[in-house]
Amino acid sequence: MSFFKKLKEKIAKQADTVTEKFKRGLEKTRDSFAGKVNDLIARYRKVDEEFFEELEEILIASDVGVATVMDFIDELKMEVKRRNIQDPKEMYSVISEKLIDIYQASGDETTELNIQPNGLTVILFVGVNGVGKTTTIGKLAYKLKNEGKKVMLAAGDTFRAGAIEQLEVWGERVGVEVIKQSAGSDPAAVMYDAIQAAKSRNVDILLCDTAGRLQNKVNLMKELEKVKRVIEREVPGAPHEVLLVLDATTGQNAMSQAKTFKEATNVTGIVLTKLDGTAKGGIVLAIRHELNIPVKFVGLGEKMDDLEPFQAEQFVYGLFSSFMEREEAQGE
Amino acid sequence: MAFEGLADRLQHVMNKIRGKGKVTEADVKEMMREVRLALLEADVNFKVVKDFVKKVSERAVGQEVLKSLTPGQQVIKVVKEELTELMGGENSKIAVASRPPTVVMMVGLQGAGKTTTTGKLANLLRKKHNRKPLLVAADIYRPAAIKQLETLGKQLNIPVFSLGDQVSPVEIAKQAIAKAKEEHHDYVLIDTAGRLHIDEALMDELKQIKEMTKPDEIFLVVDAMTGQDAVNVAQSFNEQLGLTGVILTKLDGDTRGGAALSIKAVTNTPIKFVGMGEKLDALEPFHPERMASRILGMGDVLTLIEKAQAAVDEEKAKELEQKMRTASFTLDDFLEQLGQVRKLGPLDEILKMLPGANKVKGLNNLQIDEKQISRVEAIIRSMTKEEKMNPDIINSSRKKRIAKGSGTTVQDVNRLLKQFDEMKKMMKMMTTMPKGKKKGFRFPFM
Numbered sequence: 001m002s003f004f005k006k007l008k009e010k011i012a013k014q015a016d017t018v019t020e021k022f023k024r025g026l027e028k029t030r031d032s033f034a035g036k037v038n039d040l041i042a043r044y045r046k047v048d049e050e051f052f053e054e055l056e057e058i059l060i061a062s063d064v065g066v067a068t069v070m071d072f073i074d075e076l077k078m079e080v081k082r083r084n085i086q087d088p089k090e091m092y093s094v095i096s097e098k099l100i101d102i103y104q105a106s107g108d109e110t111t112e113l114n115i116q117p118n119g120l121t122v123i124l125f126v127g128v129n130g131v132g133k134t135t136t137i138g139k140l141a142y143k144l145k146n147e148g149k150k151v152m153l154a155a156g157d158t159f160r161a162g163a164i165e166q167l168e169v170w171g172e173r174v175g176v177e178v179i180k181q182s183a184g185s186d187p188a189a190v191m192y193d194a195i196q197a198a199k200s201r202n203v204d205i206l207l208c209d210t211a212g213r214l215q216n217k218v219n220l221m222k223e224l225e226k227v228k229r230v231i232e233r234e235v236p237g238a239p240h241e242v243l244l245v246l247d248a249t250t251g252q253n254a255m256s257q258a259k260t261f262k263e264a265t266n267v268t269g270i271v272l273t274k275l276d277g278t279a280k281g282g283i284v285l286a287i288r289h290e291l292n293i294p295v296k297f298v299g300l301g302e303k304m305d306d307l308e309p310f311q312a313e314q315f316v317y318g319l320f321s322s323f324m325e326r327e328e329a330q331g332e
Numbered sequence: 333m334a335f336e337g338l339a340d341r342l343q344h345v346m347n348k349i350r351g352k353g354k355v356t357e358a359d360v361k362e363m364m365r366e367v368r369l370a371l372l373e374a375d376v377n378f379k380v381v382k383d384f385v386k387k388v389s390e391r392a393v394g395q396e397v398l399k400s401l402t403p404g405q406q407v408i409k410v411v412k413e414e415l416t417e418l419m420g421g422e423n424s425k426i427a428v429a430s431r432p433p434t435v436v437m438m439v440g441l442q443g444a445g446k447t448t449t450t451g452k453l454a455n456l457l458r459k460k461h462n463r464k465p466l467l468v469a470a471d472i473y474r475p476a477a478i479k480q481l482e483t484l485g486k487q488l489n490i491p492v493f494s495l496g497d498q499v500s501p502v503e504i505a506k507q508a509i510a511k512a513k514e515e516h517h518d519y520v521l522i523d524t525a526g527r528l529h530i531d532e533a534l535m536d537e538l539k540q541i542k543e544m545t546k547p548d549e550i551f552l553v554v555d556a557m558t559g560q561d562a563v564n565v566a567q568s569f570n571e572q573l574g575l576t577g578v579i580l581t582k583l584d585g586d587t588r589g590g591a592a593l594s595i596k597a598v599t600n601t602p603i604k605f606v607g608m609g610e611k612l613d614a615l616e617p618f619h620p621e622r623m624a625s626r627i628l629g630m631g632d633v634l635t636l637i638e639k640a641q642a643a644v645d646e647e648k649a650k651e652l653e654q655k656m657r658t659a660s661f662t663l664d665d666f667l668e669q670l671g672q673v674r675k676l677g678p679l680d681e682i683l684k685m686l687p688g689a690n691k692v693k694g695l696n697n698l699q700i701d702e703k704q705i706s707r708v709e710a711i712i713r714s715m716t717k718e719e720k721m722n723p724d725i726i727n728s729s730r731k732k733r734i735a736k737g738s739g740t741t742v743q744d745v746n747r748l749l750k751q752f753d754e755m756k757k758m759m760k761m762m763t764t765m766p767k768g769k770k771k772g773f774r775f776p777f778m
């Protein structure tokens with residue numbers, strides 16, 4: 001069976017609405033990536049050095065990262081040589097196959113959250129300043145509540161002005177309780193309080209906000225480790241997820257963020273925000289490849305329902321749907 | 333960070349050339365390839381890189397490099413000169429309206445750091461320019477954005493004008509200016525909501541605020557970590573609003589900051605300030621040359637020197653420089669320097685500015701906090717004079733004694749000795765670096 005057919009069948013099993021929304025959200029990403037590749041393939045009559053150079057630029061423009069792009073191009077070149085490809089049109093499937101290889105090299109793991117069937121699930125949010133941690137917590141709380149879960153929020157950003165109030169507004173919007181202390185208090189103490197409250201009120205899922213911190217601030221990273229330790233101590237097996245929030249607008253520094261936060265807090269997944277803009281967030285490819293951290297959600301706006309679970313297949317489908325249509329038309 | 337600076341990158345090519353004894357055009361081409369990769373890794377937009385490399389290649393092939401005895405250094409020099417020039421001159425002026433108040437609009441994407449920067453700017457205007465600013469809370473969308481600005485206002489003791497989140501930002505801006513006139517504020521700083529450059533409705537809102545308030549400055553606030561998209565964002569904001577300046581935030585992180593170059597190249601608007609931390613006094617003038625070094629991965633040596641000079645006793649610094657040169661730096665000197673380090677600010681920030689600091693093994697362990705500094709001090713104080721002068725004699729029984737005396741462990745002592753060793757190596761590295769145009773090259777913090 002053709003590669004694209006397999007992919008399509010897989011997606012067909014998922015709800016149409018989700019796929020649609022995903023496609024819409026990624027419209028710009030797809031337009032600029034697949035659109036550019038289409039254009040490239042149309043313009044060239046031969047797969048030559050210049051062709052590869054332009055392809056390289058398209059990938060770099062998506063923030064995929066120089067090292068990953070170079071490896072990718074090298075592999076493509078080998079493949080082209082092996083199969084003796086000359087017609088640029090044949091490059092559609094070669095490019096997509098190889099890209100998905102990068103994405104899925106580390107397996108097909110689901111992006112489902114590790115939610116405990118019984119008892120309290122604790123999810124910790126970490127990341128640098130302004131990436132969208134608090135907003136994502138609001139959105140995720142909304143989603144989980146709609147799924148029938150009892151959700152509680154912990155206002156662990158006691159540092160940034162107005163951060164507690166920001167989370168409180170989200171709590172009101174969604175209709176879930178927020179546990180807080182006064183500004184400037186110890187975030188670990190807030191977590192302790194929140195966990196006790198969550199236990200006594202039979203909460204299913206506790207979402208813990210933390211202050212944004214640049215990953216090179218050693219003391220602040222230590223503070224975060226302490227927050228995590230308190231959670232570990234109070235709930236065996238917790239935190240069940242540590243989600244690193246990354247801004248799709250960020251360039252190569254996102255790799256450094258992923259590395260350092262992973263070291264400090266053993267990150268289990270990524271939320272890629274602001275994909276409703278024009279940035280592509282291509283660095284998650286490299287992050288997944290190098291650090292094996294999967295993307296679990298993407299942020300597609302500032303509203304309550306602008307959070308979507310990340311499905312590698314759908315992401316790829318979004319990126320390549322125009323390729324697939326083309327290949328089908330060619331009647332494979 | 334994993335990325336190599338330009339100097340390291342060129343080293344490979346240089347080694348090859350040295351074997352041949354002659355530079356060819358092919359060599360230059362290969363060097364240009366490295367220049368390109370270094371810039372791309374630093375997040376400079378690929379189109380900007382393309383133009384830039386073309387320009388540098390012309391100069392390089394046009395003899396400057398071909399004839400040079402040290403082609404690698406020559407390339408770096410040419411690249412750095414061109415980069416600095418592209419970055420523009422130093423310009424951290426803020427407009428003054430002929431009839432007060434001067435109106436400043438802060439715009440940018442979500443999460444760029446506008447509100448914090450607005451607070452910092454107000455602080456700077458009052459402290460350095462003796463002005464009496466009014467802050468305006470015009471972000472009615474993000475939850476608690478008004479509260480955030482109000483809190484900053486309270487911390488700074490600078491008034492904040494707000495009409496809540498039910499009045500349009502255009503109306504808020506209008507009334508704020510009336511209020512400023514009434515109360516004789518000479519600056520009005522308008523904090524607008526973060527928005528996507530492709531959000532037409534919200535971009536229209538900014539145009540209306542501009543129309544209404546006739547701002548003297550429109551500052552685009554950009555996150556220094558921004559990737560390839562920086563050009564789209566900056567270009568779009570500039571086309572729609574006509575920017576007068578750019579402020580780069582979160583430069584206290586470990587990003588190379590290539591976005592600075594991209595933005596300058598597409599908007600041709602001066603980058604005026606950089607945000608260097610979360611505190612309200614962490615706003616500094618933008619230095620093009622330092623930014624060029626940083627993008628090339630050559631360390632922010634100048635910033636470091638400036639900071640060090642501001643904090644350190646001249647006399648002692650000279651003495652130390654001498655010691656560094658002659659490598660007669662002892663643990664005693666180290667102890668003394670620790671005291672001075674505290675005046676410089678967080679150690680990790682200082683280390684980050686060192687060229688090649690990311691390359692030195694064990695340096696990560698050097699990112700010590702205050703408590704660790706105290707521990708190190710205790711360890712050194714527990715050594716004998718002889719041990720301090722000549723740490724090589726510290727054997728395991730001495731280590732045990734020192735650990736006991738300082739209330740630490742033998743491991744702690746070992747770690748310190750190892751770090752001290754690394755540090756000495758690094759000093760050697762730095763003192764053999766080319767001196768450039770600055771006088772009195774010194775690192776008194778170690």
Ligand SMILES: Nc1nc2c(ncn2[C@@H]2O[C@H](COP(=O)(O)OP(=O)(O)O)[C@@H](O)[C@H]2O)c(=O)[nH]1
Pocket residue numbers: 127128129130131132133134135136212245273274275276277298299300301302306442443474526528
């Ligand atoms: N356009 C867009 N904006 C977002 C998204 N997620 C968060 N934001 C905005 O980014 C800004 C910073 O978000 P916030 O949650 O305060 O970040 P935090 O500092 O990491 O907690 C706010 O203005 C949010 O509304 C997203 O997916 N798309």
Ligand SMILES: [Mg+2]
Pocket residue numbers: 133134135157163209210211212
């Ligand atoms: Mg937050």
